[in-house]
Amino acid sequence: MVIYDKRIIFGGRESIDMKDLRITNTLLAILVIPFVLYLLQVLSFIFVPLVFSMFITLMFLPLMRWFHKKSVPKPLAVFFIVLLFAIVLRAGVEVIQMAVREIAASEASLEMAEEKLMSAVLTVEAFFGIDRIEGENLFMHYIRRSGIMDDFGSALNFVADTLSVTLLTIFFTILMLSESINFQMVMNRLLFKSRYSSVKIFVKIERDIMRFVKVKIFVSILTGMAVSLMCVIFGVSFPIMWGVIAFASNFIQMIGSLLTVIFLSLFALVELDPSGTLLLFVVLIIGLQLLLGSVLEPILMGKTFRVNIVTVLFMLMLWGFLWGIPGMVMAVPITVFLKVILEQFPKTRVIASLMGGHDKPVKVRWRGKR
Secondary structure, rough: OOOHHHHEEEEEEHHHHHHHHHOOOOOOOOHHHHHHHHHHHHHHHHHHHHHHHHHHHHHHHHHHHHHOOOOOOOHHHHHHHHHHHHHHHHHHHHHHHHHHHHHHOHHHHHHHHHHHHHHHHHHHHHHHHOOOOOOOHHHHHHHHHHHOOOOOOHHHHHHHHHHHHHHHHHHHHHHHHHOOOOOHHHHHOOOOOOOHHHHHHHHHHHHHHHHHHHHHHHHHHHHHHHHHHOOOOOOOHHHHHHHHHHHHHHOOOOOOHHHHHHHHHHHHHHHHOHHHHHHHHHHHHHHHHHHHHHHHHHHOOOOOEEEEEEOOOHHHHHHHHHHOOHHHHHHHHHHHHHHHHHOOOOHHHHHHHHEEEEOOOOOEEEEEOO
């Protein structure tokens, strides 16, 4: 009986100790999370290309497997993939150059746009009491006021940072494709005890990210082509430029499409007469974005990306704050990656369900007691 009482006391003490341990772990997590976010922001010059290269590697893994089946040496396979990636980048640069040439060749359209914009700006300036030298170029005046021309050093830093991120992304991609950095093995070492389980989860992540990338590229191309076609039909200047902007901004979930509609509508307001034609153009652009972004894209994505709007907006703000525009582009893939990982553990499965739809978790073995 005494032994039984001691068991009760010991059991109660053990229960209290376990409760204290959980509280301590929770407090440590609260302290560690801000520190981790701070490191992600400070070391963004490393993490941004690393995450970009991870997604690019996932895109080209099926091609690497095909090369392996054909007994192509790994260095040669990596070379072909890097060459293919360079060709895609070159094609993107060529499209951007076409848009720039289109703008440079349409000086008359710029002058006409400035004339139409002048009357609207004069009204706003008079309302806010803004003084501007009469006859001064409208665009140059506000460019000087914004400080863009004076901050030449920041522009050079931006170009240097972009080049650095691009080169590091290519470097990390080559390492991952050659398996010098094995992401699946890292998952196995850090999170899962069974290599079989980590492989299954890695396959699920690869499948989900691949579907996202393919659907996003397909829908973005359709959006860019449709916007350019609308501009041609309604006589809005710079259709190629607007198509490129619509294509690129579509990779920023929700916000990108909204910004495209706003800026294109404002430009059309300058170019088109404020009549039924302008209203029809704006309505068609909005309908196009809704059809492709809110109807076609979710259908093609299927159940893979069942993430609610609140989570998407929060992740856009978080990763945008940490990494800027690259963070906003990668916000949804990162969210899906985290959701897949959180679904595998009973203690974090409730967080995954709050983020969106709850998929059936992969059976895994966790580190610790079986």
